[in-house]
Amino acid sequence: MSDTGIQARRSAVYLLDQVLGEGRLLSELLSGGALERLPPEDRARAQRLASETLRGLERADRLLQKHLSKNPPLTVRNVLRLGTVELCNGGAAHGVVNAMVGLVSKHRELSHLKGLTNAVLRKIAADGPEAWAVLRAPRLPKWLRNPLIEAWGADSIAAMEIAHFAGAPLDLSARGDAAALAELVGGELLPTGSVRLATGGQVSSMPGFAEGHWWVQDAAAALPVKVLAPQKGETVLDLCAAPGGKTLQLAAAGAQVTAVDSSAPRMARLKENLARVHLPAKTRVADAREMSGHYDAILLDAPCSATGTIRRHPDLPHAKDGAEFAALIDLQETLIDHAWSLLNPGGRLVFCTCSLLPDEGEVQVDEALERHGDMRVDRAALDLPGVEPGWITEEGGLRLRPDYWPDRGGMDGFYIACLQKTG
Ligand SMILES: C[S@@+](CC[C@H](N)C(=O)[O-])C[C@H]1O[C@@H](n2cnc3c(N)ncnc32)[C@H](O)[C@@H]1O
Numbered sequence: 131m132s133d134t135g136i137q138a139r140r141s142a143v144y145l146l147d148q149v150l151g152e153g154r155l156l157s158e159l160l161s162g163g164a165l166e167r168l169p170p171e172d173r174a175r176a177q178r179l180a181s182e183t184l185r186g187l188e189r190a191d192r193l194l195q196k197h198l199s200k201n202p203p204l205t206v207r208n209v210l211r212l213g214t215v216e217l218c219n220g221g222a223a224h225g226v227v228n229a230m231v232g233l234v235s236k237h238r239e240l241s242h243l244k245g246l247t248n249a250v251l252r253k254i255a256a257d258g259p260e261a262w263a264v265l266r267a268p269r270l271p272k273w274l275r276n277p278l279i280e281a282w283g284a285d286s287i288a289a290m291e292i293a294h295f296a297g298a299p300l301d302l303s304a305r306g307d308a309a310a311l312a313e314l315v316g317g318e319l320l321p322t323g324s325v326r327l328a329t330g331g332q333v334s335s336m337p338g339f340a341e342g343h344w345w346v347q348d349a350a351a352a353l354p355v356k357v358l359a360p361q362k363g364e365t366v367l368d369l370c371a372a373p374g375g376k377t378l379q380l381a382a383a384g385a386q387v388t389a390v391d392s393s394a395p396r397m398a399r400l401k402e403n404l405a406r407v408h409l410p411a412k413t414r415v416a417d418a419r420e421m422s423g424h425y426d427a428i429l430l431d432a433p434c435s436a437t438g439t440i441r442r443h444p445d446l447p448h449a450k451d452g453a454e455f456a457a458l459i460d461l462q463e464t465l466i467d468h469a470w471s472l473l474n475p476g477g478r479l480v481f482c483t484c485s486l487l488p489d490e491g492e493v494q495v496d497e498a499l500e501r502h503g504d505m506r507v508d509r510a511a512l513d514l515p516g517v518e519p520g521w522i523t524e525e526g527g528l529r530l531r532p533d534y535w536p537d538r539g540g541m542d543g544f545y546i547a548c549l550q551k552t553g
Contacts, residue, residue: 141176188268218262223255289533321516342407355379372396381409434483438543491545504553511548
């Protein structure tokens with residue numbers, strides 16, 4: 131085992147401790163510089179190991195409980211979980227067990243548990259992989275599973291859990307011709323116009339990245355701007371814009387874009403993204419509720435529970451408990467109302483969230499229609515290539531779910547509606 135492999139694993143265990151012990155999100159930890167001192171390859175590896183372990187956590191715990199009479203401290207449990215996931219995903223027994231024992235023995239307060247670590251992981255190496263393969267896809271925790279079952283039914287949630295466990299392919303949006311991009315990167319051109327690669331890799335070394343021909347964006351996340359259908363020269367306000375996947379789409383269509391986000395570091399990333407793909411947009415770090423002016427079209431990609439992105443963020447169900455949902459739902463309502471006040475007569479507002487909860491989608495639109503007499507839902511805006519009729523909701527929005535396109539590798543969960551100002 132190389133020293134660098136040990137560093138990546140030690141960092142993966144640190145990330146697991148933070149997510150499972152402190153309720154921190156991986157994205158927060160990484161943007162806060164948690165792995166800054168690691169070389170890029172180890173950073174990517176630590177991140178991948180932590181994500182894989184979180185994705186398979188229930189399976190790992192089921193296998194481990196057979197060999198543990200009581201729970202060891204969290205860090206040792208996380209070492210065992212990581213080791214189990216590695217072993218059950220084809221890791222070489224000798225190397226994995228040694229590395230995990232090494233991690234525990236170097237830990238001053240935990241080194242007395244190295245014998246336990248060795249014994250348990252040797253047993254997992256012997257019979258774990260076979261048992262792993264027949265365990266069910268890990269379930270969401272109850273705080274999220276129950277409301278989702280209420281919304282979509284138990285069978286749909288089981289299908290979503292299979293999609294979450296499978297993880298996500300890498301989707302790209304083209305600045306220009308999507309078919310040409312599919313050829314350039316050797317990907318699949320999806321019916322909605324995104325380009326899909328089965329496996330990720332070092333994004334920055336892929337063809338066309340340096341030239342700014344494309345950006346990474348899930349196929350579902352690319353649909354709100356297609357629904358908005360920005361026209362050349364239109365004034366478009368992009369509220370809650372960072373890190374800017376949708377801003378790039380709007381600017382690529384030739385709209386005059388004003389991108390607003392309350393987070394300065396996220397806005398800095400948006401600016402870097404604009405610069406890389408050579409597209410123009412005005413940018414402002416501000417609270418969307420304080421914006422003024424009038425626009426032809428507005429995209430409101432509101433802050434939400436992000437429960438539609440669990441395929442790519444397996445930490446979310448473990449780090450969160452739903453406590454902040456009510457405040458997010460209130461904020462979404464306020465943002466819709468404020469955005470509405472900034473829209474020109476005849477203009478359109480696309481409201482979207484990467485959430486699976488109807489309270490952050492269908493219900494928001496139902497209630498907004500009650501509050502605003504001059505609001506109507508533009509169903510025709512959803513008449514787009516690749517959008518299936520079964521995805522359209524009663525009130526005229528678009529409901530996307532991770533269990534859709536099961537043979538293609540799924541998509542993020544999203545809700546999208548186009549609201550037109552009749553006045
Ligand atoms: C779902 S993300 C946006 C993703 C983005 N539209 C994209 O396509 O890359 C939500 C964003 O809302 C921002 N945000 C949260 N509250 C806000 C507020 N009151 N005003 C402006 N931005 C806000 C967050 O900083 C975050 O970047």
